[in-house]
Amino acid sequence: MENLVRLATALGGSALAAFALCRAADLLARFADARHPETPLWGLLRRCRTPLFVVVLAALLRWSYALAAPGRGPLEDHAGAVSRVLLLCLIGGGAWLAVRTVAAVVESSYARYAGRSRDPARLRRVRTQVTLIMRVVSVAVGVLAVAAALVTFPSFRTVGTSLLASAGIIGIVAGVAAQSTLGNLFAGFQIAFGDMVRIGDTVVVDGEWGVVEEVTLTFLTVRTWDERRVTLPVSYFTSRPFENWSRGGPELTGTVFLHCDHSTPVPLARAHLGEFLATCGTWDGRAWDLAVTDTSPTGITVRALVTAKDADDLWATRCAVREELVGWLAREHPGALPKVVTAPAADVLAARGRRTED
Template sequence: MESVLRLAVCVGGSALVALAVVRTADLLARYADARHPETPLWGLLRRCRTPLYVVLLAALLRWTYPASNWAPLEDHDRTVGHVLLLCLIGGGGWLTVRAASAGAETLYARYAGRSRDAARLRRVRTQVTLIMRVVSVAVGVLATAAALVTLPSMRTVGTSLLASAGIIGIVAGVAAQSTLSNLFAGFQIAFGDMVRIGDTVVVNGEWGLVEEVTLTFLTVRTWDERRVTLPVSYFTSRPFENWSRGGAEMTGSVFVHCDHSTPVALMRSHVEKFLTTCPTWDGRGWDLAVTDTSPTGITIRAIVTAKDADDLWTTRCAVREELVGWLVREHPGALPRVVTAPAADPPDDRAEEHARTPSMTREPHAR
């Protein structure tokens, strides 16, 4: 009975001590966050509470449980110790990833507060995201390797694997060729400034915003809220349009088909007046000109500018709607026409000549 009480004291005391330490650290982080609101580090470090508690509890239990002298626990001393060691390794890896993520996000927040270049911010954000993924994978691999080393049976397996590392490397390289190509393509995208999170791209005839970039795939959110997932090797092996590279400003065209009697000068003046009231026009430039003509009408092209692809689409739609409405209200005769009337009859003299023509070309009858 005394050993059971000792075990309860060890477990309960370890849990209380770990909880007290975590609670104290959380209060200190909250106090520092309130004193220094300019940096999000202390607020982000509060997310490390759970892994810190796991690490402290596993370490305290591994140190205190032998003092309980409980017979069933002593019979499985090696198993219990090994389980606590695995918990300590896993919690340590979890804590490392959380702390590294807090540090990376803090550095990005400070950089974003100083920089006003949106393109550079998207580039840094993409790089930080991919670096954190690499760190998470590396920490996970190291934690798994450390856990396997603690198993006696895995040491022999590890030795045999190291002995045949050359053959395994060749086989793995051939089998994972596409995966490795995507991995290196991910690094090329992150540090080659080809495409960044938040860029407006056109792939496979679909345009949208780059929403997520990983080491193996990239997600594009289209204008109708669909998600197009593509391997990152697609962007290193095929051409694509990046409307945000070199600046997000764009120029677009609006085509209107009209009759030959359209007052182009009045239409040009109306477009200029309308653009001054259009909130999505950035004021960089505009133009209106007749770009084509045909026997049935003319084609008028209006050019407008906007600060990004979304505003350009809105501006084009607004200009197109305004031009059509203006023609309907002010100049309905300038709307395109479809000729459906029958052809007029020829004059009388031409009709007689037309009637005599077949008899002159008719072959004589055989007698």
């Protein structure tokens, strides 16, 4: 009975102490966040309260159990196993706390940088780099935590000595077997720090255009205009050509082609296009034009050129211009619409008539 009381006292006292310490840290972070609203660091650090509680509780339980176990019968019999379990919890909680803390610092730094910068392209580049850095840090901390957990088992320490002797051979075999994965890994670093493609960029891959939604160390996700997700390995962007419409900036220039009759009043169509664009909300006002770019025996090709601040507005502007010009021609100049000739020309009929008379 005395052993159960001591164990309950150790567990309860450790839990209360850990809760009080984490509560105090949370209140301190909240107070600092209220005093310094210009930086989101303290608010982001409040996310660390759960892993901090795990770390503090595991540390206090190891200490309190060590005090309650010696000379206490059943408690002493299981002291080694309990101590190892608590140590594993401490290692896991420490890794969790480290990842949360680094994420808070990185996100706070990015938020302050985003508040000062007015260059959308630079912001997308930094955001992509920050995302990949956080993934690398998470993987590195996870690997270290697993290694530290394995070292706590004596059998793994013995096996580790023999494994080191064959590490060279294992490394060669693993490199050959995982060369595709390693290629994607290095391609991810090349994309992040080579500024080839960034989160938020508008790209065209395999005939599909969309916005880069996620970049990881091994794959990249593109959200298409119809809200589908196209997932591609990052090595695709380092081994094949692709279009990046946001590489130099989000502004774009687009064209609308109309097939018309030779009698089309091009100057009037040009003037009407200018009047329409003045009322078009998606046109950014940078440039526009309308010109005849081609001709054929059956008609002419008219090209309307417009600009917009991004790909979505450009698509909307092109559709609006196409619809307006076709409607204007149908209302005001129906003879300018393309025709399909199904009857012989008048001069051909006249020549046939003369031959018949002769």
